[in-house]
Amino acid sequence: MAHWGMFEVESADGDVSAVQPYAGDADPSPILGNLPGSVRHRARITGPAVRRGWLESGPGPSDVRGADEFVAVSWDELTELLARELRRVVDQHGNRAIFGGSYGWASAGRFHHAQSQVHRFLNMLGGYTRSVHTYSLGATGVIMPRVVGTHWKLFARSTNWDVISDHTDLMVCFGGVPLKNTAVNGGGTSEHPTRSALDRLRERGGEVVSISPLRDDLHGRCEWIAPIPGSDVAIMLGLAHVLASEGLHDKDFLDLYCVGYDRFERYLLGIDDGVPKSPEWAAALSGMSAEQIVALARRMAAGRTMVTVTWSLQRVRHGEQAPWMGVTLAAMLGQIGLPGGGFGHGYGSMNEPGLAPVPYPLPTLFQGADPVSDFIPVAAIADLLLHPGEEFDFDGRRLTYPDTRLVYWAGGNPFHHHQDLARLRRALSRPDTIVVHEPYWTPMARHADIVVPSTTSLERNDLACTRNDPLLVAMQQAVPRYAGARDDYDTFSALAHRLGFGERFTEGRTAQQWIEHLYEQWRAFVLTDPAHLEAPAFDEFWRRGHVRMRTEDGLSLFSDFRDDPRKNPLTTPSGRIEIFSADIDGFGYDDCAGHPRWFEPDEWLGGERAQQFPLHLIANQPRTRLHGQLDHGATSQASKIRGREPIRLHPDDAAERGLAAGDVVRVFNDRGACLAGVVIDADVRGGVVQLSTGAWYDPLDPADPDSMCVHGNPNVLTADVGASRLSHGCTGQHVLVQVERFDGDLPPIKAFDPPL
Numbered sequence: 001m002a003h004w005g006m007f008e009v010e011s012a013d014g015d016v017s018a019v020q021p022y023a024g025d026a027d028p029s030p031i032l033g034n035l036p037g038s039v040r041h042r043a044r045i046t047g048p049a050v051r052r053g054w055l056e057s058g059p060g061p062s063d064v065r066g067a068d069e070f071v072a073v074s075w076d077e078l079t080e081l082l083a084r085e086l087r088r089v090v091d092q093h094g095n096r097a098i099f100g101g102s103y104g105w106a107s108a109g110r111f112h113h114a115q116s117q118v119h120r121f122l123n124m125l126g127g128y129t130r131s132v133h134t135y136s137l138g139a140t141g142v143i144m145p146r147v148v149g150t151h152w153k154l155f156a157r158s159t160n161w162d163v164i165s166d167h168t169d170l171m172v173c174f175g176g177v178p179l180k181n182t183a184v185n186g187g188g189t190s191e192h193p194t195r196s197a198l199d200r201l202r203e204r205g206g207e208v209v210s211i212s213p214l215r216d217d218l219h220g221r222c223e224w225i226a227p228i229p230g231s232d233v234a235i236m237l238g239l240a241h242v243l244a245s246e247g248l249h250d251k252d253f254l255d256l257y258c259v260g261y262d263r264f265e266r267y268l269l270g271i272d273d274g275v276p277k278s279p280e281w282a283a284a285l286s287g288m289s290a291e292q293i294v295a296l297a298r299r300m301a302a303g304r305t306m307v308t309v310t311w312s313l314q315r316v317r318h319g320e321q322a323p324w325m326g327v328t329l330a331a332m333l334g335q336i337g338l339p340g341g342g343f344g345h346g347y348g349s350m351n352e353p354g355l356a357p358v359p360y361p362l363p364t365l366f367q368g369a370d371p372v373s374d375f376i377p378v379a380a381i382a383d384l385l386l387h388p389g390e391e392f393d394f395d396g397r398r399l400t401y402p403d404t405r406l407v408y409w410a411g412g413n414p415f416h417h418h419q420d421l422a423r424l425r426r427a428l429s430r431p432d433t434i435v436v437h438e439p440y441w442t443p444m445a446r447h448a449d450i451v452v453p454s455t456t457s458l459e460r461n462d463l464a465c466t467r468n469d470p471l472l473v474a475m476q477q478a479v480p481r482y483a484g485a486r487d488d489y490d491t492f493s494a495l496a497h498r499l500g501f502g503e504r505f506t507e508g509r510t511a512q513q514w515i516e517h518l519y520e521q522w523r524a525f526v527l528t529d530p531a532h533l534e535a536p537a538f539d540e541f542w543r544r545g546h547v548r549m550r551t552e553d554g555l556s557l558f559s560d561f562r563d564d565p566r567k568n569p570l571t572t573p574s575g576r577i578e579i580f581s582a583d584i585d586g587f588g589y590d591d592c593a594g595h596p597r598w599f600e601p602d603e604w605l606g607g608e609r610a611q612q613f614p615l616h617l618i619a620n621q622p623r624t625r626l627h628g629q630l631d632h633g634a635t636s637q638a639s640k641i642r643g644r645e646p647i648r649l650h651p652d653d654a655a656e657r658g659l660a661a662g663d664v665v666r667v668f669n670d671r672g673a674c675l676a677g678v679v680i681d682a683d684v685r686g687g688v689v690q691l692s693t694g695a696w697y698d699p700l701d702p703a704d705p706d707s708m709c710v711h712g713n714p715n716v717l718t719a720d721v722g723a724s725r726l727s728h729g730c731t732g733q734h735v736l737v738q739v740e741r742f743d744g745d746l747p748p749i750k751a752f753d754p755p756l
């Protein structure tokens, strides 16, 4: 099992030679094509390594990280060095000086999950400064609990795809329903139902409207509307204005199930600010016509309508507004909780939304509690390192960045996930020591002082399952461990023994004993469920390869709340949907108000900055891989152009710049530049270019933090600013750029060659 699906492998010479998708998966992901040859790829880390400057001069800030040589050390030396350094930092600076960063997707698998391992280890060490929320859902994770009492239930207990196929008349999809993203689910997935669910909806006569800068964000027949990126909230307000002014809004629903509609309506109608958020107003901002907006609003009110918002719409500045306004629009239609109506967040963002949940807890490695109270919103990593001691706002609180001496990373890649990589490189020069566990020489591993080689999931046994998939899977080791790589668990066990808490960390179990233990804990629980399907003893489970769990089918999001709002209130302060939040209003932020509203984006075609950088770059998720993982694999490499990441442009934008398909271009703004390979495509809106994330950062001059990336990583261009003072969510999805042909000698791609 991988995050992108279930499969079986054939192996030869210690590597994967072929991959067969699970027979029960009707729509397996092309990402599986990256696996053959991945285990023994030259980008693997062969053994423990320490940066030469760190080894020779000891811990301390350094601006040669990322450009230095490495010295091979033995595992015993590595354990000794690392244990001593952890002890030093804790004794001299306290546990809060350790940032246990480790945001990232590492591998599927419940036991060898790198984040669980590193957090458990650091908790037992006495704690660490941690991060909260995700790059995926930074704004949603803060705003939606305040609006509907939860954010995870929006996905885990979302309206089921079968219910949508059977009941929805009109699906209005902000951000489309990109099939490419449904390949992926955190922790894995055994089925991919989105394509067939949309087909069945249309066969029944249902209609789909996709509002997105890219036509291929919706597969199959649909009405494609391509407004100016970043204008979605204005469009939703325009639609809401039609509903309110034509009396098409459901006043009973708003009275019974919501609070604060009146406050919001004053804003909508322009009563206080003199600016009605009319279809004409929305048209001027979005490039849609006012007639189009009026007609769409009337259609939405005429039948069973589902409003969906992809996660990408909140990965921008003011990212709170799109999901909040999406819920508000759906509340005005009055169909939240009805089959096929209401609101959805993340259909086409991840496979999970629309899949039936498992009604019991999953096998989970206990991480313990963190004795340190300091934390940061996850996307504030560079701010943390650059501004120790400074105060910042987060979700109504005033917090302080601790003084970080040691960064401990296992299972993620900040050079994939973070914005403004030049700024990140400067931030990474600040701490005394950076430790990275990685199977591969990613850019993050190259910026480490202590490099700890990890196994990949193919080299070890594990258990896999997720909260919205019927299968609990035995992930069986496919190939022997590569060279000097070790399981993260073994590394942490050795360190814990050296530091005096080995027994507590391991509880005396080997990895295989842990897997069996986690399974048996789960099994004991499942056996108490009278409706459970199967729960064989461990040996039998391991022989069969998987067991099938019960799922709750046919869900409609918030139907229990709708059925009985007194018995099943939302966990908001009012128990209802907060169209107006008195709490947020009370924070007095200038970039997030008490109700959803339009804020002009920083990076968009409607603003002044577009005169300097006239193309809107969409830095979305890659079709050919998961983030930066296995960028060297066959599926990912097949999409590259002269080794560079493809950038898609509209034919008019290409013609204006004299570009032909297959050209290499320099993509740039005032933060940085990268090279990319041209694909010309009329399915991209004019004025928009699309360059997915995930090409490994490959600076022309590794010693220069501002160096051009020769490979096509869009995060050299994106701004490192939070969504707002409320959430500080990641804003990497949008950035303004200019593009010009690159006629110089093409620099080689060095990202996959190990450092000296």
Ligand SMILES: Nc1nc2c(c(=O)[nH]1)N[C@H]1C(S)=C(S)[C@@H](COP(=O)(O)OP(=O)(O)OC[C@H]3O[C@@H](n4cnc5c(=O)[nH]c(N)nc54)[C@H](O)[C@@H]3O)O[C@H]1N2
Pocket: 103, 104, 105, 106, 107, 112, 114, 135, 136, 137, 315, 410, 411, 412, 413, 414, 416, 417, 418, 437, 438, 439, 440, 442, 454, 455, 456, 457, 488, 619, 620, 621, 626, 627, 628, 629, 693, 714, 715, 718, 730, 732, 733
């Ligand atoms: N511009 C822009 N930037 C974005 C986004 C965007 O939309 N636009 N999206 C953001 C989003 S939603 C996300 S989730 C992030 C993703 O960012 P990340 O999750 O950090 O990216 P990955 O490449 O998946 O990094 C996972 C790393 O774990 C390593 N790994 C795999 N297995 C193991 C293991 O067993 N042990 C250890 N120690 N390591 C292992 C892999 O080799 C890989 O390098 O990116 C964010 N960045």
Ligand SMILES: Nc1nc2c(c(=O)[nH]1)N[C@H]1C(S)=C(S)[C@@H](COP(=O)(O)OP(=O)(O)OC[C@H]3O[C@@H](n4cnc5c(=O)[nH]c(N)nc54)[C@H](O)[C@@H]3O)O[C@H]1N2
Pocket: 135, 136, 137, 174, 175, 176, 178, 180, 181, 182, 183, 184, 211, 212, 213, 214, 217, 228, 229, 230, 231, 232, 310, 311, 312, 313, 315, 348, 349, 350, 618, 619, 620, 621, 622, 623, 624, 625, 626, 627, 733
């Ligand atoms: N193949 C693949 N699938 C993945 C991942 C991966 O790396 N590879 N990563 C997974 C992860 S961790 C996450 S969090 C999810 C992310 O899920 P999302 O954030 O939803 O995914 P994206 O592909 O970044 O964006 C979806 C689409 O939104 C559209 N869009 C962007 N800006 C705007 C806008 O202003 N308005 C409108 N209307 N549309 C806009 C873009 O055209 C884009 O294709 O994807 C998951 N799925």
Ligand SMILES: [Mo]
Pocket: 135, 136, 137
């Ligand atoms: Mo994500």
